[in-house]
Amino acid sequence: MxxxxxxxxxxxxxxxxxxxxxxxxxxxxxxxxxxxxxxxxxxxxxxxxxxxxxxxxxxxxxxxxxxxxxxxxxxxxxxxxxxxxxxxxxxxxxxxxxxxxxxxxxxxxxxxxxxxxxxxxxxxxxxxxxxxxxxxIPVIKGLREGMAANAVSRVYGILNGTCNFILSKMESEGRDFGDVLAEAQALGFAESDPSFDIDGVDAAHKLSILSTIAFGTRPAFADVAIGGIRNVTAADVAEAEALGYRVRLVGMAQADASGVFQRVHAHLVPHAHPLAHVTGSTNAVVAEGNFVGRLLFQGAGAGDGPTASAVVADLIDIARxxxxxxxxxxxAALAEVAPAAAGAQRGRAYLRFAVADRVGVLAEIAAAMRDAGVSIESLIQRAVPVEGTALVVIVTHEAPDAHIEAALERLRGSQSLAGEPLWMHILD
Missing domain, CATH: 3.40.50.720 (NAD(P)-binding Rossmann-like Domain)
Incomplete structure (x- = not known):
């Protein structure tokens, strides 16, 4: 026997x-x-x-x-x-x-x-x-075995079901963050202290693991730039939709000659991209290999059945x-690779400002963008229910992240701003 x-x-x-x-x-x-x-x-x-x-x-x-x-x-x-x-x-x-x-x-x-x-x-x-x-989702096995013959240039995706549940609810029902978070907690999708999820730490842990396997580099969790969804409002979700995007918390890791870059941040994802259609607590991961091309792994990212299934699959491998x-x-073969500079990353950005509704505010924001070398693709101003304030949304042309940071730094402390700006990256 x-x-x-x-x-x-x-x-x-x-x-x-x-x-x-x-x-x-x-x-x-x-x-x-x-x-x-x-x-x-x-x-x-x-x-x-x-x-x-x-x-x-x-x-x-x-x-x-x-x-x-x-x-x-x-x-x-x-x-x-x-x-x-x-x-x-x-x-x-x-x-x-x-x-x-x-x-x-x-x-x-x-x-x-x-x-x-x-x-x-x-x-x-x-x-x-x-x-x-x-x-x-067998993404570890997919990277470690299915893509073993490939040089992987990028791996990214929706890695936290709690955040995706909240964002897709805000999107479909027009509700604000705090309201949907309370519902997620009542349903058991979010912990009583949801910080690890909504502040991006849980997704960053997972991204660090994927990055190590994908690129053959030593684990470097400390190098992950981490942001969450705590400051995303219903107005942001609505503006994104009007612009042809959906808001998703995306973990992104990519490797090139400059090193490995890892980031977890809220992104605007184009309607045409598969990640825009990932809703509820579902997870999805995209991996790009130099011979296999782009692969999409999608399915239940949590829960007793799916997670237990993955555990038992590992036990079956061991039994074999x-x-x-x-x-x-x-x-010993994992490469020691320096982290790529965050400021050198290039992309388009969504910037949202709550501002005083008065003459000269738009000019002040536009001047800060110009002086930092950031070109504006579109600018939208809308009145908000709070008397005397307005919402200003800017979509930039492609620029280094360092230039966006410099523009926001120029506006820091401005009397024209009624709160902290929100910066979301736009997924290419």
Missing amino acids: TTALRVALAGLGTVGGGVIRVLETNRELIARRAGRPIEIVAVSARDRTKDRGVDVSGYEWLDDTTALARCDADVVVELVGGADGPALALARATLGAGKGFVTANKAMLAHHGAELAEMAEAARVPLKFEAAVAGG GEAGPPYAMPV
């Missing part, structure tokens, strides 16, 4: 329960595809008495999460979360014990991925993390004996 792959599972939340359900529901199919059964032998979570909708009575229960690394298992699955703390301790203990490790923890990988990959390579055990980026370097090449 073929020996089963024995799995220890840390974390019995939404995804952990989903992993148990996937393994139970598709037990026979998974065994045939993996070449042997996959069985959970031990679990760990904070509350032993909680009803999780799945039966865990048949598994050994360990209150100490780190003890899973020492139990009678071949692979440990970590679904605890957090960049440090128990998750990192378990990862180090598991790899140090010479056992395979599967995780959905993008924050831990963004901050400690190189260290953990070196440990896995030294122990000759698998480290897999398909579920860490874009839930059930398919390992290989976590980042598609040994950590």
